[in-house]
Amino acid sequence: MDTELRDLFAFLAVVRAGGFREGARGSGMSASRLSESVRRLEAHLGVRLLHRTTRHVAPTEAGQRLAERLSPALGEVQSALDVVNHYRDRPAGTLRLNVPATVARLVLPAIVTPFLKAYPDIRLEVIVEDSFVDVLAAGCDAGIRYDERLEKDMIAVPIGPRMQRMATAAAPAYLEARGRPRHPRDLLQHACLRGQFASGAIPTWEFERKGEILRVDPDGPLLVRLGASVDLAVAAALDGLGIIHLFEAWLQPHLDSGALVPLLKPWWQAFSGPYLYYPGRKHLPAPLRAFVDFVRAAANGHA
Template sequence: MEFNDLAAFLAVARAGGFRDAARASGVSASGLSVAVRRLEAALGVRLLNRTTRSVAPTEAGQRLIERLTPVLSEMEAALDVLNMFRDTPTGTLRLNVPAGVARVVLPPILADFLKAYPDIVVDVTVEDSFVDVLSAGCDAGIRYDERLEQDMVAIPIGPRLQRFATAASPAYLDARGRPTHPRDLLSHACLRGQFASGAMPVWEFEREGDIVRIEPSGPLRARPGAALDLLINGALAGLGVAHMYEGLLRPHLDSGALEPLLESWWQPFSGPFLYYPGRQNLPTPLRTFVDFIKARNASGQP
């Protein structure tokens, strides 16, 4: 059987569909479909369950994925040895990051990194849920400390202190009044985020050791990712109060389009971490990125 057919199957299984796998691999969806069918015919067993909405591995397919992943990783590591003979590192670095990190933390870091290493391509997957980065086909992930995978090496990346900020438009506050205590928000229209599961996190405030947790209500709810823009735009339009990472609201606070609320109650939290497998021989793009982040941390850059 063809090695490319095995690679095609793994790409489709990781992406959860032929179209997404085609975008990631540069091979057409029809080409991937033909390769997977050819592989299934050669093996005499179905590897993927296909519906009009999704593709998922069968039990046999999952077993094959588990055996293929380390083999392909070893092949990639073998080819990566050639990087030592190049003047500059090359290859693809695959990162799995949450939406807030993609919007606030990564942009200045990647701008400097890609200028320093123009032959490296960074492939970023934005995902707020907890994932096994290796099973997801990524080299490393970025998460906050409470979401880190076990048995991984973790190094700080980006600002070491962040805050949750609360804000609303001046027009909304002129009409509804300005809260002076977090519990006042219970009588306001609040724009709330949701976890991927649909659960909604409480809004938490802290001042001088006093912690206040509330569950406000309002006209708009949105799950992570690009939906954060809906909450921000809702606040800009005067629909209600937004509560999220300060970095997401900072441009609008600085412009005056949003007015900060309860700033003395804004709760701080530690910054994110880059985490990756603790194996000895890291792929060259990942090793280069890790060294870059360590040097950046040592220089005091966020």
Template sequence: MKPDLADLNAFLAVARAGGFREASRTAGVGASTLSETVRRLEASLGVRLLHRTTRSVTPTEAGARLLERLAPALGEVAAALGAVDDLRDGLTGTLRLNVPVSAARLVLPAILPGFLAAHPGITVEIVPEDGFVDVLASGSDAGIRYDERLEQDMIALPIGPRVQRFATAASPDHVARHGRPAHPRDLLDHPCILGRFASGRLTTPWEFERDGEVIRVEPQARLTVGVGGAIDLGVAAAIAGVGVVTLFEDWLRPHLESGALVPLLEDWWQPFPGPFLYHSSRRLVPPPLRAFIDHVRGTP
């Protein structure tokens, strides 16, 4: 007996959620029903797909291989059915975007409200994640990343400001106690606030550029915060005088304008290209994503 789409979708939901009870909340099906469905799928395939313990549910090697191929395949099916629904009922569905926290804060607020107002039948789910992910395997329709973090087989569309800068700043109290650096290398004598990615890599070296000269410095960390959810803690610490912070200029701009932070080495702030909306070239573009792409292209 060949497995049907309902059984495959049940396995996908449980594997992504990491448990039957968790999957039942999003799938709208009882945990016992999901468990029985997955057992039926395993029996039809003749192989165990999930390791089950009292604490966790994880894919076996066979389950992981099936999951890797199944997620994009079912995404294609959903996109094809969505295209039919679009013709029948008007544009509906869910758009799932995987984005870094910086894009959620600095790029999407100028875009999403207008998109949602123009497409009342579409719902949007934003998944904040600063590491690069396979959008298909993660169950997302598209992502936002910077150019150096895009894979070659992705289709990329500029989104948001096309030129951004990293700004360096500190509190007035910090400047009064430690002085104002005249050159990027002077930061080696200042306590600084660094970020750490989920991979463990620090947000160093800090790069500065002026008249074609690029300077890289490895500042000493007085405080290290996780890139993403803890960045605001780093900014708050800088305002409190803990140390020097380097971050997106637009992120720091309200504090620079209020005087809570003062700019340092402003003529050395390095510009860089803005982010891109990217999606796979290997799959049919779902109608909600196509509508979002059209909206981004038409946004000033």
């Protein structure tokens, strides 16, 4: 086969990233080199693989079919090459993780620095994405999600705190002006700061007490995209605009300082912490194997 392997990798990087500049960030190649590789591959195959405009790059039907077949095949090639890593003194390479914003904010800060200090030859790329994704199709080695959103047929390893809670809170100024809710249903009469998934769905606020689960769908003056714009909702809550319902750990500094007052605390719902998940391969890439071992050691108090 005359087609160069690096051209295939370049094409797949562009498709996964949705553009040449975006693909360059994750591939270690410049955008111009990626473009040259794709043009060379198209000339060799005699078919257009990408639709290109000034604002958008998308695979043609032929390009999409090729990408679907290349993804697992080139994954196996990378795994085969990674075997050499086992003969090094220290594992090296790039580890790509796909995580939601809550994990990037609340879980990874305690893990990333000690991990990278322990493995200085590993480069970690963190892609923050709150929607449900196929981590392999997205070009990632592993993902972190909560159990209700884990992909099937994956190995899951607990990571971070094993129990988390949702907290409800408001600024003292808001409570002075509007009063304090005594029951979750009282929130229907209050200004609430809501979040929205990328799909457009607005999750209800869920509460639990003595086995009773209660869901409410309050209204309010502000709606933000979950993950990307949550800090805007927190700032609005601090300014007294309304009541916020968010991860307890996210609000904890403001609860500790008194800038936010906890509300309905007996109803705060607890849930299990997130999991690192990855495909069950016989040979894991060395950076991923190092990360899995590090997370497991941290859970056992040995990291």
